[in-house]
Amino acid sequence: MGHGSFGVVFRGKLDVAVKIFREAVEKKSIETEIxxxxxxxxxxxxxxxxxxKETDAYYLVMECAQNGTLHDCLHTKKIPFSESDRQNLMLQCAKGMEYLHNLKPVILHRDLKPKNILLTNDYTMLKICDFGIAREKGTSMTVGIGTxxxxxxxxxxxxxxxxxSDVFGFGMVLWEVMSGRVPTGLMSKMPDLDKVIHCNSPDTMKILIQQSCDExxxxxxxxxxxxxxxxxxxVSQAKLIKPNSMDFKK
Incomplete structure (x- = not known):
């Protein structure tokens, strides 16, 4: 079905996905994802x-997301998502990330991108995946990890x-979904907001992306x-919160 940062994914007979980590993969990354x-x-x-677990491999039996990655849906299959479809998918992504950030201790995903987001239920349900380099906040982390x-x-x-840091990644994904384009260049930078066209309220969406991707x-x-x-x-119905609000400090 695909592969993650460290493992290959196969589809099982009972409509599950089986992610296989071979012995050569860093053991810590396997245990971290589990x-x-x-x-x-x-x-x-x-x-x-x-x-x-067998002698030379770990087998993770996981939920199967039949529609593949968000990246493939946007850029390979070119699914004709409506404006409301795109906003709903990103709302689901935000809710999943909010959940991770509300855990005690917080889990930081550290590699949020369309290739680590899966779709199911006829492209209407979003699932964040690939936690191989995710870490609990406050633990030792290798710098420079991610895409x-x-x-x-x-x-x-x-x-x-x-x-x-996760919010920045979310902002880049939000731009990609609302523009239908892949970020260019070797390093992250403020995306071209003029490309934000696939949404009901492009001007307001641009502000959300701009704030999320602030340096x-x-x-x-x-x-x-x-x-x-x-x-x-x-989104234009929402009252945008200014950066000096207490909500920005949480």
Whole structure:
């Protein structure tokens, strides 16, 4: 079916996905993904049903997302998502990320991108996946991990990862979904907001993307705020929260 950061994914006979980690893969990454997935239970995060270990491999039995990655749906299959479809998918993504950031301790995904987002139920349900490099906030982390185009500037500068680093990645995904384009260049940067055309309220959506992708982490809204704003039928109906609001500091 595909592959993640460290494992290959096959479809099982009982409509499950089986992710296989070979012995050559870093053991810590395997155990990290298992530990993280065992902690989470949310409709917008891929479920882990069980784990089997053999001499040379781990087998993770997981929820099957039949429609593949968001990246493939946008750029290979070119599914004709409506404006409301796109906003609803990103609302689900925001809710999944908000859940991770509300856990105690917080789980930082650190590699949010369309290739790590799956779709199911005829392209209407979104599932965040691939937790191989996710970490609990406050634990030791290797700097520079993630996909360069979606990484926050502070990550490239070897600073510590925070929830706001995930918010930057979310902003890049939001831009990609609303523009239908793939980010260009080798490093992350503020995307071209003029390409935001696949939404009911492009001007307001541009502000959400601009705030999420701000170079200053303190100026980025938390996932809770983004989920709230995306929950409106038309984003223009939402009252945008200014960066000096207390909600930006959470």
């Amino acid at each position: 530990t993280n997935l065992l902690r989470v239970q949310h409709e917008n995060i891929i479920r882990l049903y069980g784990v089997s 360069a185009k979606y990484c926050a500037p502070e990550v490239h500068q070897t600073s510590s990862y925070t929830e706001k 200053d982490p303190n100026m980025r809204p938390p996932m809770k705020t983004l989920a709230l704003l995306l929950s409106f039928d038309h």
